[in-house]
Amino acid sequence: MPQVSMTVNGKPATGEIEGRTLLVEFLRESLHLTGTHVGCDTSQCGACVVHVDGRDVKACTIFAAECEGAEVTTIEGMAADDGTLNKVQQAFQDHHGLQCGFCTPGMVMTAAALLEKNPNPSEEEIRSYLQGNICRCTGYHNIVKAIMAAAGQDTSKIAAE
């Protein structure tokens, strides 16, 4: 079987794969990084979003073999080594931006990528950027609010506050 090598969360990772092995399968099954989730099979839900060479990518939409030599960051690589959550993760906890937690890794990775590109997005820009991430629990209210807060915006004036 062919081999693939990449850097995942700052550490070298090598494994045997089939040609059809998806990145998400390689992460979950070979590397046991089960924080990246599979919620659909049509690249719609975004539960599997990771960063590949700094870009947010749906890990169900890319073959593991395509990531030869790439720098991959998953949800497991977002917090500091001592477990301190990064600002996006912390904002999700502070603003109750998650319930069942299943879409959460993809939401956090997508939000982090958005803030990298656009450090001060409007509500409309956030909602638009999240089109590829489905959450069934939160009605998106607290996810959008958490991302606004992570961007340093005052969220005290939005509806219901």
Place this chain on the structure above:
Amino acid sequence: MPKDGGIGDATKRREDVRFLSGTGNYTDDINVAGQAYVHFLRSDVAHGKITGLDTAAAEGMPGVLRIFTGKDFEGVGGIPCGWQVTDKHGEPMQEPAHPVLAQGKVRHVGDPIAAVVAETREQARDAAEAIEVDIEDLPAVMDMKAALEDGAPKVHDDLSSNLCFDWGFVEDNKAATDAAFESAAHVTTLELVNQRLVANPMEPRVAVGAYNRAGDDYTLYTTSQNPHVIRLLMGAFVLGIPEHKLTVIAPDVGGGFGSKIYHYAEEAFVTFAAKAMNRPVKWTSSRSEAFISDAQGRDHVTKIELALDAENNFTALRTETYANMGAYLSTFAPCVPTYLHGTLMAGNYKTPNIYVNVKAVFTNTVPVDAYRGAGRPEATYQIERVIDKAARELKVDPIALRRQNFITEFPYATPVAVEYDTGDYVATMDKLEEIADVKGFAARRAESEKNGKLRGFGVNCYIEACGIAPSALVGALGARAGLYDAATVRVNATGSISVMVGAHSHGQGHETAFPQVVAEMLGIDPGMIDIVHGDTSKIPFGMGTYGSRSLAVCGSAMVRATEKIINKAKKIAAHLMEASEADIEFKDGQFSVAGTDKSVAWGDVTLAAYVPHNYPLEEIEPGLEETAFYDPANFTYPSGAYACEVEVDPETGKVTVERFAAADDFGNIINPMIVDGQVHGGIGQGIGQALLEQCVYDESGQLLTGSYMDYAMPRADDVPFYAVDHSCQTPCTHNPLGVKGCGEAGAIGSPPSVVNAVIDALQSGGHTVTHIDMPVSPSRVWQAMQG
């Protein structure tokens, strides 16, 4: 002000840390050493006779270990139904067999025919494609009314027809209700569809079965809202495994919304196959598979009539509903259109005469069961749409018409067999008018019209019956289980506590909210308290989480168990301080003797319980662990008023939700942050139903909405921020916390106000349309505008 971490505090959720750092433990994250993988070959036709099934070629494929078919399950039990409804003639419902794998016939697209177990997931999938199956197509029964016509093809040959039951509620009300319609000054009639939905928790279902030959015992890991219910149903009815030989574990579960209540064939299969092959077997559903195997929701076709007198008082309500059961009876399917629907038809109003008729029908579709709200959204939608239509016909303000007919005195016995204990519908409506800024609507409409858009305002109320349920009552109504719950409070020697609860948290935040209650009662740091759930080997018993019951029922059991702990701890404290038990006061984690300065701390007492050197051993046992079972005296009745403001683009028919407001009465609140989140999520699903979602089959029974490419899930840009308020609180009178439940309210309360707002917008533009069925899609709105 609430105490830090106590009742009423918006404590941040402790479970978030693992979910945010990728260290949750969902069922698909669990791999048992030596496991094989199963792939199900499923029917691609809606109705047919299996005339040939040849697995020989598939058996020779790489990695294939064994292929199971219906033959392997002859003599094994079928998937049971947990509720028996009695029809209006006193006869039991028709109840078909539901085999684990098809026995000679397939009855919906997705019905499992064979199961391939192989070394890898891919090998199992590849081999399934090599199975040769011949199916003689039979005509599919799709439309409920056509299914009931004489000579219609039958979904189940051994039943007399496709009618599961014809139910009247309350049958004794019928004559008086009909008479009230005869003498009514005005009657408003509405025919509507509450469309079929798919629950779609983001985590697809997974099941891993394992068997230990040495002890002849089984473990099932499964995505369930109620592991004890699965143990009961699968153990007793399907596989004949006694409880002490079967452990069911539901670890982190990624949402449920009802669809993970039921016992499914795949759970029984992996458990059965694990013993048959002496290897663990794992199944992970794909999303496409979920669309054809998860129980679906709603699917009611209804005619509702409202009678009013000359002063616009409601005098009678009459409904006829056709409720789709799908091809088989899922676990709680028969109770959804009956006891979770008919009992709520009074809504928030003092209508004296109500009669509900429900015909439950088998069709060649995926089984239908409870989805968030379950029967109560269907009731609320009908009532609140017909009231709105009546207000427009009578040219009165829809809010004023509602207010005029509100129930205002409690307790209130409805004509449909339930008694509301508390509520204040005037207060929630007052609050709604404030937070929705009703006064500012005219200016906002003028602004929209300036921009070429139509703007509409819609309102509705809701009542729901939660805290399911008093066992004796539901037993009399056909439930085949009790609906109490249980909790064990285990206090350790150092004073830390594990609380084993029968409720299951799959997004609701029990791990944070439940300790808040115990911390408040004991006056100790909530960080000393952990919740254990989801494992039948660790918790005493439990009926699980659905019907907004966790805190009202299981939380009450936890309170009772904690009270027992306090009583025993007082006895120990009295002994330690050489005082009378009657003089012991307990506050903020300190036991003191009334009128003295003597006291001992919580930790002194817990240590004494486990190191009983100085201990009243002749009076009480060592240790500090108590269990309580709690059976509720009544349902709880959360209620509220919701408002939606939409803009309609007259060029395209597209509806945009501009504002949404919800004023709820949930009784007492443990964690307001979590409650807000539950309401937000329910509203998101309700807007999804109103505007986007619909499960569509074609005439031949093919599912046209089989993935997220076709089934329109609400996305972040489909919804606005929501204004929510739960400051109106009339505590439940019959449970110790005074809580009512908040999990389903948003999904129950939101669809009618969205549709009412769309009709208001269109009528403001001069269109005469009085109703559009959900989802109120651009094409439906545009067609309605063309007259």
